[in-house]
Amino acid sequence: xxxxxxxxxxxxxxxxxxxxxxxxxxxxxxxxxxxxxxxxxxxxxxxxxxxxxxxxxxxxxxxxxxxxxxxxxxxxxxxxxxxxxxxxxxxxxxxxxxxxxxxxxxxxxxxxxxxxxxxxxxxxxxxxxxxxxxxxxxxxxxxxxxxxxxxxxxxxxxxxxxxxxxxxxxxxxxxxxxxxxx
Amino acid sequence: xxxxxxxxxxxxxxxxxxxxxxxxxxxxxxxxxxxxxxxxxxxxxxxxxxxxxxxxxxxxxxxxxxxxxxxxxxxxxxxxxxxxxxxxxxxxxxxxxxxxxxxxxxxxxxxxxxxxxxxxxxxxxxxxxxxxxxxxxxxxxxxxxxxxxxxxxxxxxxxxxxxxxxxxxxxxxxxxxxxxxxxxxxxxxxxxxxxxxxxxxxxxxxxxxxxxxxxxxxxxxxxxxxxxxxxxxxxxxxxxxxxxxxxxxxxxxxxxxxxxxxxxxxxxxxxxxxxxxxxxxxxxxxxxxxxxxxxxxxxxxxxxxxxxxxxxxxxxxxx
Numbered sequence: 001x002x003x004x005x006x007x008x009x010x011x012x013x014x015x016x017x018x019x020x021x022x023x024x025x026x027x028x029x030x031x032x033x034x035x036x037x038x039x040x041x042x043x044x045x046x047x048x049x050x051x052x053x054x055x056x057x058x059x060x061x062x063x064x065x066x067x068x069x070x071x072x073x074x075x076x077x078x079x080x081x082x083x084x085x086x087x088x089x090x091x092x093x094x095x096x097x098x099x100x101x102x103x104x105x106x107x108x109x110x111x112x113x114x115x116x117x118x119x120x121x122x123x124x125x126x127x128x129x130x131x132x133x134x135x136x137x138x139x140x141x142x143x144x145x146x147x148x149x150x151x152x153x154x155x156x157x158x159x160x161x162x163x164x165x166x167x168x169x170x171x172x173x174x175x176x177x178x179x180x181x182x
Numbered sequence: 183x184x185x186x187x188x189x190x191x192x193x194x195x196x197x198x199x200x201x202x203x204x205x206x207x208x209x210x211x212x213x214x215x216x217x218x219x220x221x222x223x224x225x226x227x228x229x230x231x232x233x234x235x236x237x238x239x240x241x242x243x244x245x246x247x248x249x250x251x252x253x254x255x256x257x258x259x260x261x262x263x264x265x266x267x268x269x270x271x272x273x274x275x276x277x278x279x280x281x282x283x284x285x286x287x288x289x290x291x292x293x294x295x296x297x298x299x300x301x302x303x304x305x306x307x308x309x310x311x312x313x314x315x316x317x318x319x320x321x322x323x324x325x326x327x328x329x330x331x332x333x334x335x336x337x338x339x340x341x342x343x344x345x346x347x348x349x350x351x352x353x354x355x356x357x358x359x360x361x362x363x364x365x366x367x368x369x370x371x372x373x374x375x376x377x378x379x380x381x382x383x384x385x386x387x388x389x390x391x392x393x394x395x396x397x398x399x400x401x402x403x404x405x406x407x408x409x410x411x412x413x414x415x416x417x418x419x420x421x422x423x424x425x426x427x428x429x430x431x432x433x434x435x436x437x438x439x440x441x442x443x444x445x446x447x448x449x450x451x452x453x454x455x456x457x458x459x460x461x462x463x464x465x466x467x468x469x470x471x472x473x474x475x476x477x478x479x480x481x482x483x484x485x486x487x488x489x490x491x492x493x494x495x496x497x498x499x500x501x
Binding site for chain 1: 212215216218219221222223226227228230231232233494495497498499
């Protein structure tokens with residue numbers, strides 16, 4: 001169906017972790033963006049907390065802050081946001097699977113500021129597809145990937161916790177599937 | 183031709199919330215799950231999300247209400263909508279304007295949503311049938327017919343405390359006859375798979391053939407409360423009483439008022455609910471209302487999250 005070769009998500013993840021670990025003096029508080037970003041942040045949290053004390057892991061669902069609500073409505077399975085630490089003064093590392101237009105990150109930053117005033121916000125993404133529509137960049141990425149615009153890059157986690165990347169055509173994906181409309 | 187549920191469009195997507203009757207479990211659960219996310223929002227410092235920014239919501243209350251109107255207003259404001267409260271009893275209708283003329287005039291002011299409370303059963307249905315596509319109607323109580331957001335916040339409260347619906351015995355106690363809350367509760371509970379719903383009331387406060395709704399009828403409260411997980415008390419609706427249905431409120435309290443002694447007949451972890459406003463010493467004793475099995479105030483808090491969920495689900499479904 002798709003002939004475009006994709007890199008192994010596990011290798012990209014290892015590269016991402018290496019780059020974040022190189023900045024271990026930053027003492028980030030981690031926040032994963034639902035759903036793929038939470039999976040990544042959960043594993044990242046395990047690895048980073050082994051060597052340094054971390055704030056408990058936060059999760060963010062940007063459903064209530066999206067700019068396409070008027071077009072696609074509310075996602076059928078909205079997940080709650082949960083920030084179990086004080087955002088005021090924290091150095092936050094947002095974690096997401098695929099960075100493309102930057103609209104999800106815009107929504108996430110807006111939501112974070114309704115919790116408090118962080119000292120800084122950085123961004124880690126497994127894949128950067130380019131095609132930005134907002135002035136947003138990631139401090140840490142697993143890899144850059146050039147893909148045709150009509151393809152959707154789907155990040156998933158199998159039962160053993162292994163990460164995967166797949167390509168799908170835009171129309172075959174169910175409307176409003178959150179982690180794919182990046 | 184199939185008689186379509188007027189709340190759903192041709193793709194079976196919710197366009198209006200008029201009654202819990204006939205709504206599939208999937209939609210009820212979608213509302214409860216969405217409300218779960220809004221509880222988190224209402225616990226933050228900034229209790230507002232930008233979801234309905236720029237939308238105009240009109241509260242049309244043709245009948246007095248403080249709690250319901252206020253919680254709808256708070257819900258709308260926490261979604262960043264603009265809210266307009268119309269106290270119809272003292273405005274156009276007293277000058278002779280019809281209900282639908284009022285609605286047309288407000289629609290011409292670019293209303294996106296109407297929240298309607300009316301003494302006549304079916305008023306919200308009438309408005310929903312009348313408005314243009316893309317304008318949504320929420321029934322905030324119509325006559326004796328339905329009060330779906332109250333029932334949904336009750337379902338939300340039950341799920342928060344009891345986790346599941348399929349293993350519960352639930353009793354609705356009191357003035358079933360005049361209660362739109364009870365009707366909406368019964369439909370929601372049976373749709374969500376509660377295996378045993380009881381109604382406990384004197385014969386004079388039960389509608390005819392209430393068993394057809396799938397409930398078990400008890401006239402003796404002591405018998406009806408046995409093994410109950412959730413008690414849903416109803417207010418004795420004095421303003422809706424016509425004729426002598428009851429000898430006195432003292433006598434009512436003796437037989438159907440919830441006291442700590444009667445509560446002991448239910449399961450020890452049973453929760454006590456009441457939609458408010460309470461008549462202390464009539465349908466519920468103060469010791470129970472303020473006791474540790476009461477979840478009456480959490481109901482009010484959850485009511486905001488549930489109404490935020492309903493408004494945002496409706497507003498997100500454009501034509």
